[in-house]
Amino acid sequence: MHLLVVEDNPSLLNTIVQFLSDEFEVDQANNGEDALYLAMKNIHDAIILDVMIPEIDGFEVLRKMRKEGIRIPVLFLTARDSLEDRVKGLDSGGDDYLVKPFQAAELKARIRALLRRSGSLTTDQTIRYRGIELSGKEREIIVEGEPIKLTAKQYELLEYLIQNKGAILTKEQIYDRIWGFESDTTIAIVEVFMHYLRKKLEPFGYHADIKTIRSVGYMLNDE
Structure with missing residues (x-):
């Protein structure tokens, strides 16, 4: 948070x-x-x-x-x-x-x-999007009943997308939220992590739910 x-x-x-x-x-x-x-x-x-x-x-x-x-x-x-x-x-x-x-x-x-x-913090520390379930307490992710592994930043990125589903998030917003103002990385890291997150979700078909908004950022389809 x-x-x-x-x-x-x-x-x-x-x-x-x-x-x-x-x-x-x-x-x-x-x-x-x-x-x-x-x-x-x-x-x-x-x-x-x-x-x-x-x-x-x-x-x-x-x-x-x-x-x-x-x-x-x-x-x-x-x-x-x-x-x-x-x-x-x-x-x-x-x-x-x-x-x-x-x-x-x-x-x-x-x-x-x-x-x-x-809604940013639910009583059971869990948020859901379609067949995806994120357990904030254990930082675990279940997709269609199957546990998958994400890095800490990939988890935070997916969590941020789910919390803002249906809304366009600029690359700047994502960078500031996930990496912070004082990070020594560049904003290009957003595209890299989005690519790897999509790869993790591709076997389940959810990679297509993350839309690229050209020259702006990304949006997770609203359920």
């Missing part, structure tokens, strides 16, 4: 990223402009968003996201604890609201609840 944490206090940001990193892949931003830029890539499973951040406040970041159709679940994390602020946060499209100070265990629990509700 891939999270974005937005917080302008360097110490708190570092603390949050550290305790989330043992369970999630975490990107970070410390101002509204950077937060909006990363959010618009639409590569995250959830966003933890402070309200009082420089340049653009958290409410406005979320408003712009929702206007552009970005439906990533958002948890507001803020010291503003008035009822008016809570209502404003939820009415602006936020999915949850946690007031500082907070306990790390509660933040993680709320993130997992957001992911379950959004």
